[in-house]
């Protein structure tokens with residue numbers, strides 16, 4: 001490995017969990033369903049660097065960390081550690097990898113065995129890897145406790161005698177026992193009081209310098225990422241959508257998802273506060289059935305309209321949300337209008353009621369006023385819903401409004417700050433929406 005080669009290289013890593021995969025499910029003929037927790041993730045981590053992995057809950061951060069440490073088997077892809085594919089390792093080489101790479105978990109309350117003294121907890125990896133003599137192991141544990149800011153005299157105490165921050169220090173001491181080079185820090189401070197979070201982050205920073213550590217820091221908290229990381233990879237629904245140096249990414253977030261995440265961080269500057277807000281609406285979709293094309297497009301405030309469509313960004317977003325609800329059959333027709341105003345059977349509402357039904361449905365579903373041309377299209381689609389023809393409504397709206405974001409999957413690309421978004425894809429001809437900020 002040359003000095004420029006990364007210590008960790010993750011290449012198109014995938015980890016699917018399978019549901020409906022038991023013998024019983026197969027007997028009943030249920031098809032196994034993949035949960036695409038990690039779906040084609042690539043990044044490098046250089047020696048001495050801290051790479052942050054950020055994203056909302058459920059987007060695959062922990063699974064990425066655990067799979068690259070080989071705590072979980074990958075579905076596909078490759079992870080190189082110091083030039084070797086970790087999934088090919090066995091015997092002494094695998095033991096060596098297990099020594100050189102460690103993890104610190106989020107919850108210092110459940111990750112420490114309450115029946116063991118903290119000395120035994122920190123010493124356990126030394127026993128497993130048979131490092132040194134009994135006396136040397138005890139000395140090493142005493143030294144580690146001191147290095148993480150505890151007292152060597154506390155060696156025979158139990159975890160319940162310590163505060164949350166102190167327990168996380170014990171977890172860190174255990175992770176460092178074997179002198180690793182690489183540590184995955186999985187939400188290391190999110191279970192802690194705000195007042196002790198900074199202390200633990202500062203400790204991790206000091207230890208990194210002292211022991212030449214390389215970190216992958218997993219966090220949903222951008223302020224933690226900003227405080228500690230050199231570069232950051234933003235994950236959404238199993239994919240990395242943007243990656244870059246931390247200052248660049250915070251100063252100039254390119255992916256609409258990153259922009260929306262940053263909007264959720266309180267900031268001091270008036271200029272920034274006055275910037276247009278692009279907050280995140282709705283939840284992360286299920287990784288069992290991720291959206292086609294760009295996975296963020298179902299929530300993206302900047303979803304790209306077809307070229308010939310002159311439409312404001314907010315209006316187009318509202319129409320896309322309406323489409324999604326129709327495609328998911330996520331609209332209850334029974335509750336349209338005043339109580340009992342419309343009678344609905346399998347064929348929908350009686351023909352004479354269709355205009356009134358459409359007006360009531362439109363008022364309920366759309367908070368924006370539509371330009372005439374779009375109003376007519378939406379009314380035709382809602383009239384189809386009124387007569388129970390969901391497929392026709394779906395087709396009509398797709399024909400009028402289909403976005404490149406749902407057709408094509410954006411690739412992350414190369415360079416120091418790549419972004420997987422069609423807004424940054426020169427190959428795609430597009431007309432920006434009239435209220436575009438760019």
Ligand SMILES: Nc1ncnc2c1ncn2[C@@H]1O[C@H](COP(=O)(O)OP(=O)(O)OP(=O)(O)O)[C@@H](O)[C@H]1O
Nearest residue numbers: 017035037056057058059060061062063064220287
């Ligand atoms: N063992 C499992 N079986 C089935 N699905 C799983 C399993 N582990 C994780 N998942 C699913 O994989 C997706 C990614 O989970 P993961 O824990 O990696 O996300 P995360 O970004 O770390 O979120 P969090 O911060 O909440 O842990 C989630 O939808 C989760 O429900």
